[in-house]
Amino acid sequence: MTETRSVAVEREIPHPPEKIWRALTQPHLIEEWLMKNDFNPVVGHQFNLRGDWGGVLDCEVLAIEPNKALSYTWNFAHDDAAYNLKSVVTFTLTPTSSGTLLRMEQSGFRPDQKQAFGGAQAGWQKFFANLEQVLARTD
Amino acid sequence: MTETRSVAVEREIPHPPEKIWRALTQPHLIEEWLMKNDFNPVVGHQFNLRGDWGGVLDCEVLAIEPNKALSYTWNFAHDDAAYNLKSVVTFTLTPTSSGTLLRMEQSGFRPDQKQAFGGAQAGWQKFFANLEQVLARTD
Numbered sequence: 412m413t414e415t416r417s418v419a420v421e422r423e424i425p426h427p428p429e430k431i432w433r434a435l436t437q438p439h440l441i442e443e444w445l446m447k448n449d450f451n452p453v454v455g456h457q458f459n460l461r462g463d464w465g466g467v468l469d470c471e472v473l474a475i476e477p478n479k480a481l482s483y484t485w486n487f488a489h490d491d492a493a494y495n496l497k498s499v500v501t502f503t504l505t506p507t508s509s510g511t512l513l514r515m516e517q518s519g520f521r522p523d524q525k526q527a528f529g530g531a532q533a534g535w536q537k538f539f540a541n542l543e544q545v546l547a548r549t550d
Numbered sequence: 551m552t553e554t555r556s557v558a559v560e561r562e563i564p565h566p567p568e569k570i571w572r573a574l575t576q577p578h579l580i581e582e583w584l585m586k587n588d589f590n591p592v593v594g595h596q597f598n599l600r601g602d603w604g605g606v607l608d609c610e611v612l613a614i615e616p617n618k619a620l621s622y623t624w625n626f627a628h629d630d631a632a633y634n635l636k637s638v639v640t641f642t643l644t645p646t647s648s649g650t651l652l653r654m655e656q657s658g659f660r661p662d663q664k665q666a667f668g669g670a671q672a673g674w675q676k677f678f679a680n681l682e683q684v685l686a687r688t689d
Contacts, residue, residue, distance in 0.1 A: 446603070447669065463673030464585070465626045465635045465666045466605030487604045489627070496604045527604045530586065534602030 417518040418531040420539055425510040426546050428478045434545055435481055435502055444541035452481075460485075479504055485517060487527075496520070496527050515539070556657040557670040559678055564649040565685050567617045573684055574620055574641055583680035591620075599624075618643055624656060626666075635659070635666050654678070 424431060434440045436452045446460040446468075452475050460468040474482040482501040489495045498519035505512040515535060520528040563570060573579045575591045585599040585607075591614050599607040613621040621640040628634045637658030644651040654674060659667040 447665070459633070460603070461633075461665060461669060462601055462603065462605055463669040463676065464599070464601065464607065465624070465633075465637070465669060466601055466607060467626070467628055467630075467633045468603065468605060485604070487606070488629070489606055491606075494598070494600075494604075494606045498604070526586070526600060530600060530602040530604060537602065 414522065415518060416520045416522070416528060417516050418520070418528065418535060419514065419516040420535045421512065421514040422539055422543075423507060423510060424513050424543065424546065428504040428506055428511045430546060430549075431504055431511050431513055431542075432478045432481075434542060434549070440545060440549070444545045445538055452477075458483075473499065474501075493523055494527065496524065513539075552660055554657060555659045555661070555667060556655050557659070557667065557674060558653065558655040559674045560651065560653040561678055561682075562646060562649060563652050563682065563685065567643040567645055567650045569685060569688075570643055570650050570652055570681075571617045571620075573681060573688070579684060579688070583684045584677055591616075597622075612638065613640075632662055633666065635663065652678075 434444065436450065438448055438450050441448050441450055446462055448460050449458045451458065452472065454472050454475055456472045458470050460470060469486045469488065471484045473484060474480060480501065480503050482499060485498045485500045487494065487496040498517050500515065500517045503514045517531055573583065575589065577587055577589050580587050580589055585601055587599050588597045590597065591611065593611050593614055595611045597609050599609060608625045608627065610623045612623060613619060619640065619642050621638060624637045624639045626633065626635040637656050639654065639656045642653045656670055
């Protein structure tokens with residue numbers, strides 16, 4: 412058994428869960444804050460997240476609870492073990508008096524994957540900032 | 551023989567070639583406008599460019615002419631041929647009366663790699679915008 416680490420980001424967002432859910436599950440909105448994709452909100456659906464620089468992640472939808480929770484794999488295949496990532500991203504949405512508490516946890520970083528772990532910490536800050544901008548300018 | 555396409559971006563930048571060369575070849579500066587990396591300006595040096603989301607590119611320095619030209623491979627290994635990219639990035643710097651004409655060409659996109667090609671077109675616009683910001687705030 413290998414111990415793994417998680418990156419978690421949690422933010423209070425002044426929009427209802429239904430609106431955030433759309434941004435998390437509609438491909439054209441996902442593209443705006445995360446990456447190009449062929450996401451489909453169906454358990455077992457396999458999809459890719461594609462970076463503008465030619466890289467691609469292999470993903471599969473694991474769990475969906477509309478407006479409440481979404482989970483998918485976030486895998487990156489590479490010959491070098493330090494870069495070969497098998498992780499799971501889980502979003503949970505909790506309604507609050509003023510909007511939604513959105514939590515993201517990415518689990519599965521092995522202790523020898525410090526660079527990927529540090530990258531994810533920085534990356535999710537950017538992705539969340541992008542997401543809040545998308546939410547601010549959409550209905 | 552397979553026909554391939556290139557993405558090219560060319561900009562007049564109000565900084566001398568020597569300054570732009572540093573931003574293209576010093577790892578801590580490359581990280582600011584492109585990606586995390588272990589670049590070293592030595593022909594044959596193999597390095598990685600690493601995205602914040604866990605992805606990584608495999609690169610090798612092909613040619614260096616200080617303050618004038620830099621070329622390296624920009625490869626991405628993937629089982630799906632549409633994503634398996636073998637490309638070469640070449641920067642050329644030409645002094646002008648007010649600064650430098652910087653040209654980047656990324657060659658090697660096969661006709662079936664429309665997504666990677668489109669991504670690179672968008673990506674290099676962003677990378678160049680980042681680069682100009684880095685140049686504006688450094689000596």
